Amino acid sequence: MNWTQKTLRKDIDCAGIGLHSGVRVTMRMRPAPPNSGIVFRRIDLDGAEIPARQEHLRRSNLAITLANGDATIGTVEHVLSAAAGLGIDNLIIEVKGEEVPILDGSAAPFIYLMHEAGIRVQKAPREFIKILEPLRIEEEDKFVAVYPSDRFKISYTIDFEHPLIGEQRQTFVVTPRCFTEQIAPARTFGFLREVEALRRNGLALGGSMENAVVVGDNSILNNHLRFEDEFVRHKILDAIGDLMLLGAPLLGHVVAYRAGHSLHARLVETIQKNTDAWRTVTWEDVVYDIASRRPYLVPAHV
Ligand SMILES: [Zn+2]
Numbered sequence: 001m002n003w004t005q006k007t008l009r010k011d012i013d014c015a016g017i018g019l020h021s022g023v024r025v026t027m028r029m030r031p032a033p034p035n036s037g038i039v040f041r042r043i044d045l046d047g048a049e050i051p052a053r054q055e056h057l058r059r060s061n062l063a064i065t066l067a068n069g070d071a072t073i074g075t076v077e078h079v080l081s082a083a084a085g086l087g088i089d090n091l092i093i094e095v096k097g098e099e100v101p102i103l104d105g106s107a108a109p110f111i112y113l114m115h116e117a118g119i120r121v122q123k124a125p126r127e128f129i130k131i132l133e134p135l136r137i138e139e140e141d142k143f144v145a146v147y148p149s150d151r152f153k154i155s156y157t158i159d160f161e162h163p164l165i166g167e168q169r170q171t172f173v174v175t176p177r178c179f180t181e182q183i184a185p186a187r188t189f190g191f192l193r194e195v196e197a198l199r200r201n202g203l204a205l206g207g208s209m210e211n212a213v214v215v216g217d218n219s220i221l222n223n224h225l226r227f228e229d230e231f232v233r234h235k236i237l238d239a240i241g242d243l244m245l246l247g248a249p250l251l252g253h254v255v256a257y258r259a260g261h262s263l264h265a266r267l268v269e270t271i272q273k274n275t276d277a278w279r280t281v282t283w284e285d286v287v288y289d290i291a292s293r294r295p296y297l298v299p300a301h302v
Pocket residue numbers: 077078188234238
């Protein structure tokens with residue numbers, strides 16, 4: 001378990017195009033002090049800062065857009081997922097543009113860059129959100145829920161009425177190694193028949209087979225998938241990034257069925273509102289519980 005906060009050792013740059021805007025953007029990830037969280041900085045807008053937290057959520061359809069006043073930053077979920085996956089708590093992400101570059105549509109390039117910069121362990125303890133009571137949100141036949149667990153675990157099921165996808169389910173206990181090897185490489189995906197409609201609405205302008213798995217009626221247009229179940233793995237990647245908007249790492253088992261960004265964002269909001277359903281813990285709480293022979297992390301009100 002990662003009990004202390006982390007940041008990067010040094011600045012690292014990348015450049016690419018925005019998935020929806022189609023415009024070239026540059027990005028620099030920089031170390032940040034303990035307890036500062038992850039903050040986007042629009043250097044093309046006088047350095048306007050947009051913290052990666054639920055209260056700055058502007059839109060959650062197709063991708064996550066955050067805002068602070070007039071400043072917005074779009075498609076933040078994959079870089080947030082990479083940070084969460086490696087246990088990075090504090091980061092400044094400077095972006096020259098209105099969207100995080102999509103790169104190859106997965107979180108693998110961000111993981112590569114973060115490893116290149118190196119990870120600095122900070123002295124401050126991590127404060128986890130430890131789920132004590134289940135929380136569940138339903139929307140038609142879709143749902144997302146979180147249950148008590150001593151680890152951060154995700155079980156996800158998708159079910160697309162498409163012969164090449166169908167039902168896929170996958171469960172991971174999210175550790176840096178599992179994230180890097182099993183989750184980060186999974187790319188975003190889109191259906192060819194929906195691309196025209198998206199483009200008429202000024203979306204997916206930067207989308208191509210370089211940065212997404214494109215699903216036609218009878219075939220996958222890219223030559224190969226990175227995993228047989230790459231689709232459900234990418235949904236897990238998205239969920240990990242979206243949950244980063246809690247502002248603290250989670251100890252709980254997230255279970256999702258046919259969910260997406262907007263349901264993930266509603267789960268974050270529900271966790272934040274239901275303060276009786278969790279408590280924050282640090283390593284000191286665990287040491288105290290073990291030393292006093294109390295059951296590990298019992299609900300505070302018992
Ligand atoms: Zn995604």
